[in-house]
Amino acid sequence: MTTPLLIVGAGEFADIAYEYFTYDSDYDVVGFAVEAAFREGDTHCGLPLIDLETVEDHFDPLEVKAHVAVTNTQLNRVRERLVGVMREKGYGLANYISSHAFVWRTAELGENVFIFENNVVQHGVKIGDGVVLWSGNHIGHQTEIGEFCFLSSHVVVSGYCKIGRRCFVGVNASFADNIEIGEDCFVGLATVVNKSFKEPGQLLTGHPAEPSRVSTYRYFKLKN
Template sequence: MEKIIIIGAGGHAKTVVDTIERGHCFEIAGFLAEGRVGERVYKNYTILGADNIAKTIFSMGISKACMAIGFMGKSSIREKLCCQYKKMGFDFPAIIDPSAIVASDVMIGEGTYIGRCVVVNANSSIGDFCILNTGCIVEHECKVGKYSHVSIGAVICGQSVIGERTFIGANATVIQCLTIGNDCIVGAGTVVIRNIEERKTMVGNPAKEIRE
């Protein structure tokens, strides 16, 4: 079985490891993250080192990687790391939990993670390096842009478009046929009933903008 490294060692990384184990798709080599080398992070998996040893890992024949860092206030952090690793030659397969229900015609980009009990319905497309977290629903004919994160229990209703690097909080709802721009944050429990322009932070029911 081909080996894969896990980038990051937080809570989301542990969830990703569980998905990979249950899917029997890769052998986990360990974590690349800040911390003490050899430190046990989850089960018997340990920290191999930080990002500065990635080239050494690649030279050892481990070319598969999984970006397992969750949303850290802005998705550009994950995007920067992904670009660095891709330049080294790493390949990022999509990781899909065995419990997820994904329509056969859904387009899924590289490096995307689809978690437990997620539903993605017909004619939808999910961009590169997205996170669809536990129990979220992406309905028919939706588009989720690259590096975006749809959190636990969120619902994206049919024919809606989520821009790039956008975060949809836990249990948020986006009603049908809406567009949310790039680099937006939609807070937990928010109900979106109108289109949202780029770089907006929205909360509440109905969604209202928070201005800095």
């Protein structure tokens, strides 16, 4: 028996989420929702496209679950905000875990998590709400991935690491054991993080990683 699912978003990630939920989960996608200012048309992927502001009038939160399929826009703040909106409206939040991912039984997952194919999530890992693990990452044992982080492809996170809330980690970045980085950090592609950077809002690049003089708050024009 399938569970009806509403996807929040109508961009590239929402299209991917529709494909993956439809063909590799026990959910049945029944519609899409976006904020009224961004809605273009009345359908998406052949399904109803509804204003987020009034979505509960069309899809009963007691019967339909939701998944916010938004990437790392505004350093993951948009996904975080929309998850909050759906919770306030009373929707339960669905996870997608690829049937081709390896998630060990002792791993703890939050809500609205999306884990693509070929991820390895080892013993004792904790993954917060709203985390996206794109394809092919390794998350080492007892590591903690903070809420609303976005890890792109082929990232290696060794054991006992702690990645703060809303961080973005680029393709092929790697972390040594026992590394901690603060919230709102941006780790560039192929960056090698071999020591901790606990201050929030750091933009890290290089081998080994070094912080930029410009914070992520300034770079992305965000309020910290």
